Amino acid sequence: TFPNLTYRTGPYAVNGIPYADGYADYMALLNSRDGGIGGEKINYIECETQYNTEKGVECYENTKGEGSLVYQPMSTGITYQLIPKATADGIPLLTMGYGRTSAANGKVFSHIFNYPANYWVGASAVINHILSLNNGNIKGKKIALVYHNSAYGKEPIRTLQELEKKHGFKLSLLPVDHPGQEQKSQWLQIRREKPDYVTMWGWGVMNPTAIQEAANIRFPMENFIGVWWSGSEGDVLPAGNGANGYKSLAMHNTGSDFPIYADLKKHVYDKGLAAGDGTSSGQVLYNRGLYAAMLATEAARLAQKMSGKANISPADMRDAMEAFSINEAQMASLGLPNFAPSFSVSCENHGGPGLAAIQQWDAKAKKWTMISDFIKTDAEVINALIAEDSAAYAAENKIKERCG
Amino acid sequence: MPAEFYYGVEVFLNGLMAGVMYSLVALGFVLIFKASGIFNYAQGIMALFAAMTLVGFQEGQIPFAHLINAVFGTEVHHFGWTMPTFLAILFALGMMLLFAFLVERLILKHLVNQEPIILFMATIGLAYFMEGFGDLMWGSNVKRLDVGIPQGGNFWIEENTAFLGGEEFYGFYLDTLDIYATVIAVVLVISLVLFSQYTKTGRALRAVADDHQAALSVGISLRGIWVIVWAIAGFVALVAGIMWGAKSGVQFSLSLIALKALPVLMLGGFTSIPGAIVGGLIIGVGEKMFEFLIGAPLLGGATENWFAYMLALMFLVFRPQGLFGEKIIERV
Amino acid sequence: MLDSPQTDEKLLDVNNIEVIYNHVILVLKGVSLSVPKGGITALLGGNGAGKTTTLKAISNLLHSERGEVTKGTILYRGNPVADLNPAALVKSGVIQVMEGRHCFEHLTVEENLLTGSYTRSVSRGDIARDLDLVYTYFPRLKERRKSQAGYTSGGEQQMCAIGRALMSRPETVLLDEPSMGLAPQLVEEIFGIVKALNEKEGVSFLLAEQNTNVALRFAHYGYILESGRVVMDGPAAELRENPDVKEFYLGMSDEGRKSFRDVRSYRRRKRWLS
C-alpha cells in the first residue's frame, strides 16, 4: 500500500497537481506493466490534504491502518506533524527535498528519510553555483534570499548565514507572506540594493509573482536562482518571455526524453489510466512525482528481497530504506537513465548524497535544461548544522541515539 | 536630494499603484454592500471565477472536461479554437450576468429581510460553492492570462527621471500594468458614482440596504436591484481578475486578494465608492512606506499584511464608519 | 358618510385566510373581508389581534417574515395577489404604509419620499409636483427635508412614511396605524387627507387602527378582529352605536366617558370568542 497525500485543490494546487500525477502514473505503470512489485499488486491511495495540516493528519490516520508502507506528505508543515507520530507508529517517512532537514541524521530520526537532497544541501548548492560563476571568490558580493515566510522558507537561513561567514558575501533576507501575490516592496528593495544574486525559497503563487516582478524590474534572470520547489513550469510560464534565463536547483533531470515515457504512454496513457489530463506529463514536478514513486517502490522491492516476503510491513520497508542504494544501472533499467545521481543510505545518514544540479528556463522553447552536473555541496557546514539541530531535538524529546 | 529620498518617493508612487489594485477588488464589495447591506465574502472567488472563465473562453477549454473524462472515460480537453480577447471578455461578462441572476434566484430571494450576518454567511456558502464549481469547470491548474496589457517597468518614466538623485538613483520604477489599472479604476469609479448618486436606481439601492421590507413595500423590486448589482459587481470582479491574473497567473490564490481589499474597505467606508479608491491609496502608500521605513529595516519585513489592518483600525477609532462611510445612526 | 364615493365593486377580496408564522404559530384563523372600490374600510382590534398580519398578507410581505398564507385566497380586482410580487402589486396600485414607520434611515427625508415614486415612470415635473403636494400636507417634512430620516422625530418619521406611500399615486392604500405617535391635531389632519384623497381621487383605504374613535368616524365600513378572527363587521355608523363596541373600543359606558383615573378596578374584557 502506497498512500499519497496530495493537494489538487487550494492555494498550492498548482504545484500539487503535476507531482501527484507523476506519482500516480508511476504506480499505475508498475501495476499495469509489471503487475505490481515482485508480484504484489500496488494498492495506491490518494488522499487530498489541500496542503492543510489537520486534513493531512486526517489522511494519515485514515490510511495508516491499511498497511501503508511509507508516507510522502509533500508539505513541510505536515511532515513536522508526522515526524513524531510516524515514528511512534513505526511507519517510515520519505521527504525528498523538503521537511525537516536535520532528519538526515538517522541516529536521531529512526523513521525519517530525506534523501536524496535537503534544503541545506540546496542552500549550499546555490552558493556553490555562484562560487563557480565567480571563480571561487564571492567576497563582498551581495546575495538576497526571498523566502516564503513559513517554516519551509526559513529552512535555508541558518545554512546561508554559516556560508556567509565562510565565504564573506553579504546576505539579506526578504520574507514574503502567504500567499505572496503582492511583492512590490520586496522587489523595490532588491532594485535599490542591487544584490548580485537573488535566491528564492518560494511555493505556490509566490513563485510566478516573484519571477514576474524580477522580470519587471529587469533583474538579470541568470542571477536569480530558485530552490527546486521554485523551478517548475507553472512558476515561469505566467511571466512569459521575461522569465527567460531563470535558474533553479534540480534534484533530478528534466524533460520527457526518457525510455520510461514510452512505457507510460503504452501502459498508462493509452489505456486511459492517466491521473491527469496529460498536460503535466514531462513537467518538472511530474518528473519529481515519478522520482518519488520510483524511490519508494525500489525501496519496497529491496524490502521484499531482504525480508523474503512479497507482502512487506512498514518495518520491513523502514529497514530497506535504511539499507537503500541506487545506481545508474538500476535507474537505466527502470527507464530513467541519467535521471538522478546514484547514492546510498545508511543508518547514520538518512539524507543521501548531498548533490544538486542547476537547471535553466528557456522561454522560447518553453523548456528547462540542465546546465550543470550534480554538484557536491558543503558537507562540512551542513553536517555540523544537522548534528546540532538533531541533538537539540533528541534532547527535547529524550531520544537516545542509535546506530552506535 | 539624496537618492534615499527619491527611493522613498518611488515607494510612495508604487504604494499608490498597489492601492489602486486593491481598490479594484474593494469596489466590488462596496457595490454589493451599498445595495443590500450584504458583506459579500465571495467577492474574491468571483474575481477568480471571472478570470478563469475568461481564460477558459480564450483558450477554448471544454468546461467540466475533467469531470466528463472521469465519468465517461473520454479524453476531451479543448474545443480547438482560441477566441479573440474582446469576444472572450464579452462571453465572460455574459457568464457573470447569468451568475448574478442565479444568485438572486437561488439564494437572495429566500433570504429577504434577514440579518446582515446571515446574509454574510450565505455568501460564504456561495464562496465555497464557487470554489468547487470553478475548479470543476475549468480545472485548478495555473493559467496564463494575457489580454494584451503590457507589463513591466515603464522605460519612458524610468529614463526621464534618472537624472534625479545622482549616481545612486536610476529613475522611478512604475509598472505599466499598474498605470493601466489606475486609468481603468478611475473610469470605473467615476461612472459608478454617477450611477449611484444620480439615478433612480442608485437611490433604490441605498433604500434596499437600509430596510428590505420597507423597500418592498414601496414597490422596489429587490430581485431587479439585486440582479443589477450583482452583475455590476461581477463585472468589477472580472476587471480585478484580469489585472491580478495578468500579474501572477490565474489560480486559486487569486481569490485571496480579497484579504487585501478588506482594510481598504473599512478605511474608506463600506458604503462609499470614492472611499474604496481613497482607502486603497492610503492603505497602499501606508503599508509600502511602513515596510520601507520601519518594517524592512527594523522589524524583519513582511509587515504589510498586518500593518494595513492596523492602519485601518487607527482610522476607524476616529471615524467608526470609515472615511466616507454613511454615518452610523445611533438613536433611541 | 352620505357623500361617500363608495361603490359596490369589490376591489380587494380576502377570503377565509389562515396565516402561519415560522411553520408553527397560527395567527389568522380564517379572516374574510372585502374592500370596495372607493371605500374606507377600517380594521379594528386589540393588540395582537392580527391586523398587521392581515395587511401584510394582502401586500405579500409575509414571506420576508417567514410567515405564509396557508389557506384561503386574496384577490385584488379578481386576480390572486399571491401571483404578484410586492413590487408588481405596488405597480398595480396597492401600497402599504407599514406599522412602526420603517423609513430608510440613511436617506434624507426627501429621498425617502422620492423612493415612493420608484415604480412610476413619469416625468420629473410630475414627481416634483407630487412632492410639493406632500409637502403641503406635511409642512413639517419640508423643514426637515434635508436631514437623514434616521434622525427625525417619531412623528416626523410617521409623516414621512405616509408621504412616501402617497408618492406612488396609489389606488388602494393599506394604512397600518397611521395615527400612532402623532399629535392629536395631526391625527385629524391625516384622516382629513385620507378623506380628501378618498373623495376627490377615489383612492380606497384599508385602515388598521387602534384609535377606534377616529377610525370609525372616517370609515365607511369596519371589521373587528380578535385573536385572528373577524368577530363583528358592519357599517361604521352601526358599529359606533353598538354597545359592546362602545364599551370596549370607545371607552364609553352609559354614563359617558370615564376618566382614566377612575378605571381603577379592573374590568374583565368581554371576549366574543375565546
Next chain:
Amino acid sequence: MLYREVGEFKTSYTADQQTFPISFDKIAYFIALAIAFFVVPLIINDYWAKAILLPFLIFGIAAIGLNILTGYCGQVSLGSGGFMAVGAYACYKFMTAFPDLNLIICIVLSGGVTAMVGILFGLPSLRIKGFYLAVATLAAQFFLVWLFNKVGWFYNYTATGQINAPEREFLGIIISGPNSSPEAVYLVCLSFLTVLALIARNLTRGSFGRKWMAIRDMDIAAEIIGVNPLMAKLTAFGVSSFYVGISGALLFSVFLGAVEVGEVFGIQKSFLVLFMIIIGGLGSIFGSLAGAAFLVLMPVVLKNVMVGSMGWPVDIAAHFEFLIVGSLIVFFLIVEPHGFAMLWRIIKEKLRLWPFPH
C-alpha cells in the same frame, strides 16, 4: 406527542432556571454524556480520535468561545485564529519553561493569557461596530501570526519556527506527544469541553449573559438601562478569548503536537470557527457544538463517501466537497436562518404539537 412538556410544573424559580427544564431533555443529555464518557473511550481508535472527535471537541470549545462574543454579545470577530495561536504559544512557553507544571494547568493558564490579549484587542470595540469591527479584529489575526512567526522567543529560537509539544502526563497517563493514546487525549478534550460548556451555560443564563445579550440586541438601550458597554464588551472578549485560547492550547498540545503558526492558525481558522457558530446558531451553546460537528464531520463524510465508497478521483471529490458544503450552508440558511439550534427548537415545538398540525 412524542416530545412532551405537559405535566411538568415548576414549583420554584430555581427549578425553572435549570439548564434543562424539560426532563425529557435532561435524560437525553445525561445519556449522551454517559455514552461520551464511558462508552466511546472503549471503542475509539486513532482515526476516530484524530480525524473526527478531537477536532470536533476542540473546535467545539473555540466555537462556544466565539459564540459568547459574537452570538451573545454581538461583536463579530475574525481574530479567533490569532487568539488560538496565543493559546498554543502560551501553552508551549509554559510547557517548556516549567517542565514540571501539569499540562492541564498549563492549558488553563494559556487560556488566561489569551483572555488578556483578547481584552486588549477588544478595546476598539467600544467605538467600532458590526462588520467594521469584524474586519478590525483581522488586524489582531494578522499581527499575532506575524509576531509568533517573527519573534524567536516565542518558539524558543528553533531553526524553522515550528513548536513541538513535549510529552506530558496527567495522573500517570500520557496525554501529549506521539505516544499518547487516543482515549486519553479524547477524555482530556471531552472533559475540557464539558466543563467549559457548563460554565458558558451558567454565565449566559446569569446577569453577565443578559448584559451581553442586551448589548447585542440594542447597545444604546442597554447602556440607558444601566449596562456599562465597555465592561460588558471587554468581559465578553475576555471570556471568549479564554475559551478560544484553551482550544488553541489543546489543538497544539494534545492534538497536533507540532504547529506552525501561519499554517495552523491562519485566517482560515478564524473563518472556520465563525462559520461553525453561524451554521450552528448564534447565541446557543448547543448550536456551537452542532456547527462544529457539522463542519468537522461533513468534509470527512463527503470525502469518505465519494472517494471511499464511490471511488471518484480525489480531486473531483475535493471539488465536489466544496460544492456540496457550500450548497448545504446556503440550504440550511434558507431553511432556517438561525442555525441548527433554531431548527432543533422548531422541530421540538412541532413534536410537541404532533400529531396535530397547530
Next chain:
Amino acid sequence: MSRKTASLDSRDSYVTADGRTIGPAVMEMQNITLRFGGVVAIQDISFDIREGEIRAIIGPNGAGKSSMLNVINGFYHPQEGHVIYKGEVRKPLKPYEIAHQGIARTFQNIALFKGMSTLDNIMTGRLTHMKTGMLAQALWWGKAQKEEVENRAFVEQIVDFLEIQSIRKVPVGRLPYGLQKRVELGRALAAQPSLLLLDEPMAGMNVEEKEDMSRFILDVNEEFGTTIALIEHDMSVVMDLADRVVVMDYGRKIGDGTPDEVRSNQAVIDAYLGVSHD
C-alpha cells in the same frame, strides 16, 4: 450654585386632593438648550419634576419631547443649561451611570432586546441590582444562585402585576406592539427607579389597553411612590393622569401647569390641541 435657584416652593411638599404626597423637586432642568448642527431641538427650557408626581410633557411632533427625556437620562448632553438632580448639579455622566442613580425609561420606538424572552428582558432591568462576580456565576455558586432567585422572584411580581404571565418565555420580537410596550414598562419598573421616564407608553393601543396601562402607571406611582415623567399624545390620558403638564413647541416651552391651566392656555390650543378637547 448647587442648592439655590429653585424657586422656594419647589422645596415644599403638598398633598393632592386624592391624598398623595407630592414632594419637593427631584429633578430641575435649567435653561436647557440642545442643538444638532443647525437644528435646535430644545431652546432654553426650564422646568422641574417633583417627587411623587406624574409630570406630562406634550407638544406637537418634533417639538423636542423625546430629546428632553434623552437629556434627562444622559443620552444627549445639552450645549447649555444644567440638570439638577436631587439637589445637586449633575456632572456630565454616561447614561449607564445615570441609570445607576435610579432613572429608568421606556422608548418611543420600542427598544426591547429582540433576541431575548420577556422574562429575560425584564431581568435586564434588574442588572443595576445584581452584583455577583463572574467566577461565582460561572460556577453557579450559592451566592450567584441566591441573587438570581431573589431577583427572579421580584421580576415575577412585575410579571404578575403587568399580567403578562402567559408570554414569559416568548421571544419579545414576536409579540404584538402593545404587549411589547408593556414588557418595556416592566423592564423599566424592574430597576425600581426613583424617576421613571415614559415615552408615549400608550401609542398603538386601544382604549381598553390604555385603561390597563393607565392603571399600571397610577399603581406604580402610588404604591411605590415612583416619580413619573410621561410623554403622550392622547390628551384624555394626559389630562386624566398628569399632576402637571409641560407643553413644548419647536423646542420652546409654551406652557406649564396643571392640566386645567394648560387646557385653557391659548398658546397651547393654537400650537397643539387645535380644538379644545372633550
